[in-house]
Structures are given as structure tokens and as C-alpha cells.
Amino acid sequence: MEKLTIIKVGGAVVEDHEALSSFLDRFSAIGGNLILVHGGGREATRTASALGIESRMIEGRRVTDGAMLEIVTMVYAGKVNKGIVSGLRKRGRKAIGLSGADLNCITSVKKPVVDVDYGYVGVVKSVDAATFGALLGMEAIPVVSPITCDDGGQLLNTNADSLASAIAVGMSALYEVELIFCFEKKGVLSDPDDDDSVIGHINPALYRSFKEDGTVSGGMIPKLDGAFDALAEGVSFVRITNAETLDQASGTHISL
């Protein structure tokens, strides 16, 4: 099987011009098959606020009514996505910006209402691996924004971490996939106050003990749960690292 590297880069990098530029320098130097999935959270909050629309977040997820859907579509699929695609062109690479609606490449369903109605928020149902494969075959780098689409053509705001995992799982049918989550820390830290206390490797047994002793807590738990799910569903390697060391074998390696 051919190798494929899928990298998820978060809002903190994307919304900072210099950090994004430095990330793209490193990213564009990586060889082989590549897919980039980006977020863009606070950028949407800023634009919404400038337009006089208040952002409502519940448990880290954006409540997305019709007006907010227009804003996240403009910001994520327009400004952020085309900024990255043109930034890659500047660096001599050929990229293709995608939402889930483009080429019908990602199909979502509206997140079911349990306690909270998040509005136009989607959960990925399927990924068209053959379509992504065809784009990779054109030597293009798919750059995926977290706007997906249901079967009926409704755009849906989608969590970028979950989207990256779903694409990685879908692509593992055709490729040996490494999924890299790129965020502001150097990896999973054993001491949250010490940026250099990166845990080099986590497997399920270690994860259990880290949760029990409190080494891992808060927002890292859904990230790691997602990583283990992706491995269980066919992804070969998962790594959590930061933009500065993306191109090295650094960060936290996660395995079954």
C-alpha cells in the first residue's frame, strides 16, 4: 500500500499569519501523498462579532444557526481555505481546497439533538476515498475545510479533529495512513506546566493509567479517544505534535 500523511492543523496556527506561514514552509516540504485538514475557530468568532453576531459555544462546539453557517462557510471555506491553497501555490505546490460538498467527497448527517440542538452541525457519515485518491493521483494536496454537506445538499459545520479522523479512517482502505494532529503544544505533556515534558509514546494500557493518575485530562481526552478509535478502524499511525516539529519524528506517538 502507498503511504498517505494526513495532517490536521488547528485554529491557533491558522489564525496567526506568521505561525501559518511557518507551518506552510514545513508542510510544503513534506513529500509523498498529503492531505491537510484545517480548523479556524476564533477567526469565525471575530468575523461574526464584527458583523454583530454573537458566538454561542457549548462544550467547545459552536451552535450554528443559519446566519452563523453563512459566516463559518465564508471564513473556513473561503478566507482560511483559499489562504492556505494560495500559500501552497506560493511554495510551488499544487493544492485543491475542498468542503464536503465539493465532488460530494464527504457526507455528513446533522448532529442528533440529545440535550442540545447545535443547529447546522454535522457528524461525518462517509468519505469518498476514491475521489480523494483521484486528486492525489493528480499530484494535488487536498486542503479540507470543516464544512461538510448532507445527502440533501445542506451544508454543515463540522469539528475539524473528528473530520481529520474520519478522512484518515476512510482513506485507510486504500493507503497506509499516518494521521498527525498539529497543535500548540509539543505533544501530550506529563506536566502541563513544562512544555518539554512530552510523553513519547502512549498505548491503551498507558492511556488507562494516565487517565487514572490525572496525567491526561480535559481537552486531551477526546483527542486521544479519537486517536485510538482511528487506529482501531484501520489507521496505521497517529501522532500528536506541534507545527514547529511537524517534519521530525517528534511529539507523542499513539499506537494500539
Place this chain on the structure above:
Amino acid sequence: MEKLTIIKVGGAVVEDHEALSSFLDRFSAIGGNLILVHGGGREATRTASALGIESRMIEGRRVTDGAMLEIVTMVYAGKVNKGIVSGLRKRGRKAIGLSGADLNCITSVKKPVVDVDYGYVGVVKSVDAATFGALLGMEAIPVVSPITCDDGGQLLNTNADSLASAIAVGMSALYEVELIFCFEKKGVLSDPDDDDSVIGHINPALYRSFKEDGTVSGGMIPKLDGAFDALAEGVSFVRITNAETLDQASGTHISL
């Protein structure tokens, strides 16, 4: 040579929800190879105004500084483009939204400063016909927003009529191309006050006499000049019509 229909739809249709929906109903029923090029003018003006940024137009062209470039990228490549792409998915078609930066498919240069510096405004230099051909081969409908990109990765705001003509000329190397400009009138009118006074056919000799006697004037002149240029450069058919009769052989047919 295979046939290819390229349709340009303007801002007045794109910004009116009902008009767009009715246009997409007709457009999605057209068979064969299709490319759609869209504008979105007043939509950008509205968003800019809501963000407290004033739009400056000189001779119908938008002066585009850095802040305005962000807005047109959000509105054209984000909101309008993904609205059309998802609308086509709703109608059972597979579309791919593109700016010129995507797949490096359209290369522009910054419009040279003669009397006016329009800022980040682009003039199309080249169209990658093979890339568009590959997407058509995937049975996708390219939906092109009027944001293009120069060789150095700079996004540029581009006139959608000129963009449609440039794509038509570029594609005529590989396809027998019909270019249809879809606007609010039924075609070129002999009496601007009578919507039914459509001139069925214009050739260069008729065009000369229409200009002399004032039948054709104002904004119709650059449209027709562009149409004749496209025909001279290899496009097979050009037609000017409106969204309601897009699917019929109606409107004004232009030929050499």
C-alpha cells in the same frame, strides 16, 4: 471534439435566493460537459458594508485593497461558491468549487496600473485546460468563483465575464465550446424599454451598424466585444440570454 457548455451567471441571479434556486433547477438539468462561472458583486458590497468597509467602484470595477480582498474571497469563494456547489448536490449533481488557486487552474497577473490602481485585481493569463478536462472526466461540474491567483500565490479579484471568456478560449483547445452569458435580460435588446425586443443574431457587420445607430450602447459593448474576441480565439458559439430561458435556444446568438 466533445462538446462543452460554459455558463456565466451574474450577481443579480446569484444574490437572490429564489432566482438562484430557479437557475440551478434549469442548469442542473443540462446534460454533457458543463462549467459554471459565477459573479457575486453586490453580495460583497453588502458584507463589506456590514463590516464597516466602503466599496469603491471605478468604471464598474471594484477597487480591491487587502481588506476588500479578504471580503471578496470570503463571499465569492466561500458563501456564494459553496452555496452553488451544495445546491447542485441537492439536485443530484456532482460539482467542484474552484478558485484560480485551486489545482493552479487559472493564472492571473495583477492588472497593470494605467490611470487607476485597482489593487488586488487580476487579468487572466492562462487556463490549465488539461486540469479542467480531468475534472470533467470525473463527471464533475467545475464551479468557478472570480478569485484567481498569480504565479507567486497572490489571490486576485477578477471580472467574472472576462474569466468566463478566458476559460472558454482556453478550453476550446480540447472541446467544441459554447459560451453562454446568463443575465437579467432575455438577450441583447433593440429597444431597452421592451424586454421582448431580443435581437436573435448578431455578427460583426450587424454589431458595427448597431453601435453606429445607438441600438447597442453602455455595458453591452464590453460584453459583446468580449464575445467576439472569444469567437476569434476559438470558441464555437456565444449566446447572451437570461436564467429563465437558459435551457432553450433563445437569447442573442453571436457569430463571426
